[in-house]
Amino acid sequence: xxxxxxxxxxxxxxxxxxxxxxxxxxxxxxxxxxxxxxxxxxxxxxxxxxxxxxxxxxxxxxxxxxxxxxxxxxxxxxxxxxxxxxxxxxxxxxxxxxxxxxxxxxxxxxxxxxxxxxxxxxxxxxxxxxxxxxxxxxxxxxxxxxxxxxxxxxxxxxxxxxxxxxxxxxxxxxxxxxxxxxxxxxxxxxxxxxxxxxxxxxxxxxxxxxxxxxxxxxxxxxxxxxxxxxxxxxxxxxxxxxxxx
Amino acid sequence: xxxxxxxxxxxxxxxxxxxxxxxxxxxxxxxxxxxxxxxxxxxxxxxxxxxxxxxxxxxxxxxxxxxxxxxxxxxxxxxxxxxxxxxxxxxxxxxxxxxxxxxxxxxxxxxxxxxxxxxxxxxxxxxxxxxxxxxxxxxxxxxxxxxxxxxxxxxxxxxxxxxxxxxxxxxxxxxxxxxxxxxxxxxxxxxxxxxxxxxxxxxxxxxxxxxxxxxxxxxxxxxxxxxxxxxxxxxxxxxxxxxxxxxxxxxxxxxxxxxxxxxxxxxxxxxxxxxxxxxxxxxxxxxxxxxxxxxxxxxxxxxxxxxxxxxxxxxxxxxxxxxxxx
Numbered sequence: 001x002x003x004x005x006x007x008x009x010x011x012x013x014x015x016x017x018x019x020x021x022x023x024x025x026x027x028x029x030x031x032x033x034x035x036x037x038x039x040x041x042x043x044x045x046x047x048x049x050x051x052x053x054x055x056x057x058x059x060x061x062x063x064x065x066x067x068x069x070x071x072x073x074x075x076x077x078x079x080x081x082x083x084x085x086x087x088x089x090x091x092x093x094x095x096x097x098x099x100x101x102x103x104x105x106x107x108x109x110x111x112x113x114x115x116x117x118x119x120x121x122x123x124x125x126x127x128x129x130x131x132x133x134x135x136x137x138x139x140x141x142x143x144x145x146x147x148x149x150x151x152x153x154x155x156x157x158x159x160x161x162x163x164x165x166x167x168x169x170x171x172x173x174x175x176x177x178x179x180x181x182x183x184x185x186x187x188x189x190x191x192x193x194x195x196x197x198x199x200x201x202x203x204x205x206x207x208x209x210x211x212x213x214x215x216x217x218x219x220x221x222x223x224x225x226x227x228x229x230x231x232x233x234x235x236x237x238x239x240x241x242x243x244x245x
Numbered sequence: 246x247x248x249x250x251x252x253x254x255x256x257x258x259x260x261x262x263x264x265x266x267x268x269x270x271x272x273x274x275x276x277x278x279x280x281x282x283x284x285x286x287x288x289x290x291x292x293x294x295x296x297x298x299x300x301x302x303x304x305x306x307x308x309x310x311x312x313x314x315x316x317x318x319x320x321x322x323x324x325x326x327x328x329x330x331x332x333x334x335x336x337x338x339x340x341x342x343x344x345x346x347x348x349x350x351x352x353x354x355x356x357x358x359x360x361x362x363x364x365x366x367x368x369x370x371x372x373x374x375x376x377x378x379x380x381x382x383x384x385x386x387x388x389x390x391x392x393x394x395x396x397x398x399x400x401x402x403x404x405x406x407x408x409x410x411x412x413x414x415x416x417x418x419x420x421x422x423x424x425x426x427x428x429x430x431x432x433x434x435x436x437x438x439x440x441x442x443x444x445x446x447x448x449x450x451x452x453x454x455x456x457x458x459x460x461x462x463x464x465x466x467x468x469x470x471x472x473x474x475x476x477x478x479x480x481x482x483x484x485x486x487x488x489x490x491x492x493x494x495x496x497x498x499x500x501x502x503x504x505x506x507x508x509x510x511x512x513x514x515x516x517x518x519x520x521x522x523x524x525x526x527x528x529x530x531x532x533x534x535x536x537x538x539x540x541x542x543x544x545x546x547x548x549x550x551x552x553x554x555x556x557x558x559x560x561x562x563x564x565x566x567x568x569x570x571x
Contacts, residue, residue, distance in 0.1 A: 074444045078447045091438035092439070123567070133564075151442075
């Protein structure tokens with residue numbers, strides 16, 4: 001499969017903390033790559049490297065075959081990298097609708113009626129229609145999480161980077177989220193960092209396990225979850241591996 | 246009041262037309278003394294609105310907006326005196342020069358954050374003030390008179406000056422409203438609220454800020470030039486006085502930062518307090534400060550924030566309503 005996003009030998013460290021140690025992975029169209037690893041493994045930093053917030057010390061990031069390693073964050077957004085933040089980062093003094101409208105306008109390149117309708121449709125898909133005109137800063141956490149996804153979707157990216165989007169959700173909400181992500185997956189490349197492993201296994205085609213910036217296992221979800229090295233890192237944690245994965 | 250987008254825009258357009266006509270006929274009914282007071286009110290409102298734009302719409306907290314007031318005045322006086330040009334024709338040039346000055350310092354001050362940024366513009370204002378104070382060709386500490394308007398008809402000068410000041414106030418209200426509702430207004434609001442997320446939705450944060458900073462500088466420059474043109478004299482101590490910054494802060498904070506309406510109320514309160522307390526000497530400044538402190542404690546979003554909260558009245562609301570049809 002031709003990769004939409006390719007990270008090639010990416011390395012970066014801050015002081016004694018290595019966030020990426022010669023990491024190579026790729027994700028193709030209509031594919032979802034899950035990333036798991038203990039807290040502090042460098043997962044979010046890898047996203048920051050992909051999104052253009054941190055430059056890797058070595059290695060390259062390729063988007064649809066083009067080297068974007070030296071492109072800034074806003075350029076990568078326009079080229080098709082959309083992301084959500086683990087801790088929601090809305091435009092607090094703008095309404096939920098305006099948050100998504102900004103994404104549809106600047107990242108999605110839409111304007112006028114088209115941008116307005118698309119932004120609202122996206123909000124609706126994420127279950128935020130009733131909250132459209134509420135200030136994003138006054139939304140409860142769950143709605144802020146939904147807004148993260150709506151904003152990233154409104155960019156109509158080639159690659160969607162999801163950072164622990166299921167964390168803190170109830171079981172029913174997780175099921176709904178999984179359905180939503182499955183519905184947008186066709187045609188899109190998704191990289192999803194998640195601790196809620198059964199949600200990840202339901203969507204991800206492959207899983208990459210990282211620890212201290214190093215890839216320790218990669219492959220089918222069930223195989224990675226069963227991997228001895230992965231089990232050891234999650235020592236004591238019960239990993240739920242659904243058989244229908 | 247839940248007015249939909251297009252109808253609200255129509256209300257504002259009607260208000261703009263009414264204000265335009267009212268301002269246009271004002272000089273026919275007002276004495277020259279009152280005209281002068283109105284020039285002062287309108288230009289001070291324009292100063293405040295330039296800072297409100299910077300702090301509440303661009304998200305740049307500057308403590309040195311007096312830099313552009315002084316620069317605008319000096320650009321106008323020096324050019325007009327040197328070439329004998331009618332100063333009114335020089336106002337567009339003043340806008341460009343002040344904008345260029347802002348553009349030139351932006352790459353340096355934008356490297357600084359928050360308080361450091363705020364102070365850095367103040368420092369630049371002090372540097373420019375000291376430079377002018379030591380330069381005899383710029384009138385040093387005693388300043389410069391405006392030569393060209395001396396030979397002009399006083400009434401014509403006063404009325405022209407009024408129209409310029411009124412135009413700036415008009416732009417400060419309707420121009421700001423218009424800008425905030427444009428595409429660039431959305432980009433500015435996004436950058437103001439969260440620069441990281443702004444970049445994550447494809448906004449070029451640096452250039453968006455740059456645009457706001459340059460526009461606010463140019464606008465304050467023209468307002469400063471207009472203010473000092475109306476008093477025919479400029480000196481560095483007054484033009485670059487940090488007290489201008491205090492006045493702008495007072496007006497915007499009392500009224501409500503980040504709203505079109507707030508500084509209108511703030512300006513009214515400022516001039517009313519000044520009129521009532523004018524005999525109290527230094528006590529006046531303390532009372533002004535006390536009024537600001539009380540307002541901040543009681544209403545963190547300014548007096549206009551209370552009006553909006555209690556009555557839902559927001560004639561210049563720049564929020565984009567969703568196409569949600571219940």
